[in-house]
Amino acid sequence: MNEFYEYFEKKFSKRRNLIDIVVEDDESSDFPREAQNLIDDGLLKFIVPISQGGELKGIDHLFTLGRCLARRNVTSAIAVGQCFLGSLPIWIHGSDEQKKRLTEILFESGLNCLALTEKEHGSDLSACEVIVKDTNGKRLLNGQKWCINNATKGKAMSVLAMGEVGPTLIFIDKEKLKEEQFSNIEKLRTHGIKGADISGIKFKDLELADDSFIGREGRALETIARTMQISRTLCSAFSLGAADTTFRDAINFSGTRVLYGETLNKRGSVRSLTSKALAYILASEATSISVTRMATLAPKFMALYSAVVKSFVPYMIDKQIDICKEILGARYYLREDDYPMFQKMVRDHSVISLFDGSMGVNLSIIASKFNNIKKHLDADEEYDFEEVYNVKYESIHFDGSTLKLSSRSLDFVFSAFNTLMEEDTRGVVFQVKTEIETLRSYIENVNDYTTYMARETSLRYCRIVTAINYLLFVKFNQESILPALSTDDSVQFVISTILEQSCDYQYDEEVFNHYRDNHLISHFNIGVSE
Template sequence: MNEFYQQFEMIFGPRKGLIPSILEDDENSSFPREAQSLINQGILRFLIPMELGGELKGIDQLFALGRSLARRNVTSAIAVGQCFLGSLPVWIHGSAEQKHALTSILSQGGLNCLALTELEHGSDISASEVTIDETEDSFILNGQKWCINNATKGKVMSVLAIAENGPTLLFIDKSQLSKDDYENIDKLKTHGIRGADISGIKFDELSLPKDVVIGKKGRALETVARTMQISRTLCAAFSLGAADSTFRDMLDFTHSRVLYDELLKDRGSVKSLSSKALALILASEALSISVTRMATLAPKFMALYSAVTKSFIPHMIEKQIGISSEILGARYYLRENDYPLFQKNVRDHAVVSLFDGSMGVNLSIIASKFNNIKNHIDAEEEYDFEEVYNLKYETLHFDGSSLKLSSRSEDFIFSAFNTLYDEDTRGIVLQLRSEVEKLRSFIEGVTDYTAYLARDAALKYCRVVTAINYLLFTDYNKDKMIGDFTTDDSIQFVISTILDDSCDYQYDESVYKNILSGKLVSHFDIGVNE
């Protein structure tokens, strides 16, 4: 894992040196110049699987890329991430010819996107009004896609349209079209990620050959579902990148700001708030790493856990950013002076909970599985838990063919907890068992999976699963973690923070000095290029 971060930290260059140009591009709503420079230098090769001649080894490698880039500029990370999102349907279900064509385009720095949403329908992609009419030797495409990242700058796109037999994905290479074949919709003005190409595209009687279908006609929603299992998990990289940058700014402020003849870092309330913010980052890192590894080592569980990751990690990091904002005070709101990137991160991170299925959409996915989750809670299936959790084991190269549409009545995290901690009488285990019983009772009371009570139950499920995951993650990796994070007190504190229980704990000053000396905000000793 460390080697991936070292590689990308060197490629991306010192973070602080990029701040002036990042801010200028944001003010002008211009596409990030450092992102364009990286694209010109071939960064998109890391989105191409190795068997196709690229450098994509595994999803954990891509997670490190996204996190390292997002801690510099969330807008850039999302622009590059959208290229992978648009590529996933082709890597998973595309033909050999489509994979070859996409590989060529990405290798030459051509951007990509996944065009799902429309102005009138938002997240309800099955209601698409972009249509395909089929003739004897071609498809005729009509309609408009809206609020699509890279829709204008993209050279190629995966487009969802409705055919006679249902939703269908099309591989469209814009370089093969004339300017009269489509019309770009103007870039939309957004609250954050101002420089991103959030725009759209309109098709009017566009004639396409029949080999543009990705996978099977009428089966697009299955491809999209599998695509989202990976992309939702990787969205955690954007959150953790923003977390690193905002937390680092806050730490720097507390170590330099003097109030009432005392450094801010030495005030009791600040120590406690800083520790809570750090705990939220640690919980998010543990969940994201675990589920990222599942993507290749236990892919049949991704239908559920990708929704948990996408629901809960942006939620936790929004809390962390809120705490950091409180400590920074007026400086969090300023677009200049000491910490001008902070306000941009506040705005940019707000979008992470929206795309690839909003928090509400992903909580509804979890709620729809409550009948199975009732069985999950007592599950004791034997899986290779250590292979997934212990970072000494390498993950496999990415292969989306093993992703399943549902994990049915199986649950990896609950099985690991029930199997490994049956006889464990530690207080932290007993606390989690109590939380599991509360969750069981709460879910039993849900009869309408579309009601607010179901949403609340899904959020409780996320809390309990994330807390259990944290115990498993730390138990398997204590020999690799920074010492302060391996203690029972620290683990108890993080779990209490996840569960939203009141628990006051203060990390030692050495933890913060380590981060400020040039280390990633992480369980592990990972150097960064500041």
């Protein structure tokens, strides 16, 4: 894993050297120059599978790219991520010819996107009004997609339309379109990621060839569900990138700002706040890495756990950023002076909980699976737990063919917990077991998964899955993670933070000095190019 970080940190410019142009592009709402330079230099080969001649290995490889890029500029990371999102339906269910053509476009530095949403229907994809209609023996596409990243700049897109047999995905090569067959919608003004090409496209009597359709007609929602299992998980890379920069700003400030005769980091309250912010990052990293590895090593569990990652990681990083705002004080709000990236990261990160299914959508997905989750709580199946959790093992190359729509009564995380920690007498394990029983009673009392009670129960489930995952992540990576983060006290503190229970603990200043000394905000000893 570390070699991926080393590669991308060397490939990308030093973070501090980019701050001025990143802020300038954001202020003028221009597409990020540093992203365009990387794309022109062939960065998109990393979203093309090895089977197609690209450089995409495991999904954890792409996760690393996204995290390194996002800590420099979330806008850039999301632009590249949208290219992968638009490509996933092709990699999963596209024809050989579609895969070949898309690979050519990406190798030529052409952007791509997934066009799902419409202004009138938002996340209700089944209400799609972009239609394919048979007219005089021709298949014609009409309608408008709205709020789509890369819609105007993109050279290709995967478009959701309503066909005669149901929702259908269509591969659009824009270079083959005639001028009168489409028009771009003007770029939308946004609160964050201001330089992103958030726009749209309108189709008018676009004649479709038979080879335009991705997978089977009428089965688009299944392809999209599989696509989202990967993209939702990878959104955590954007959150962790924003976490790295905002946390780094906070600890650098607290280590140099003198108030009342001492630096801020000498004050107990600041040390406690900084420690809690770090705990949120550690919990987020452990969950993100584990589920990212599941994408190829245990893919049949992704339908549920991708929703957990997308619901809970941005939620935890929002909390971490709020803590860092308190430490920085007025400086977090300034678009100039010493920390201009902080306010941009605050705005940019706020969008991550919205796309690829909002937090509410993902919590409702979890709630809809409560009948299965009740069985998961007692699961004790045998899997290769160490292969997934221990990062020393390489993940296998991604192809998407083994993703499932549901794991039904089978479960990975609770099986690992019930199997490996049944005899563990530590208080932290008892703490988690108590929370599991509370969750069981909550689920029993939910009769309608659209209620607020169902939402809160889903959130409780996310906390417990994240806590269990953290115990297992530390267990299997004990020899690799920083010693100060593997102690029982540290684990207890992170678990209590996840479960929103009180725990008074402070990391030694040496931990924060390690991160100040150009290291990734991580469990692992990973250098970064600052």
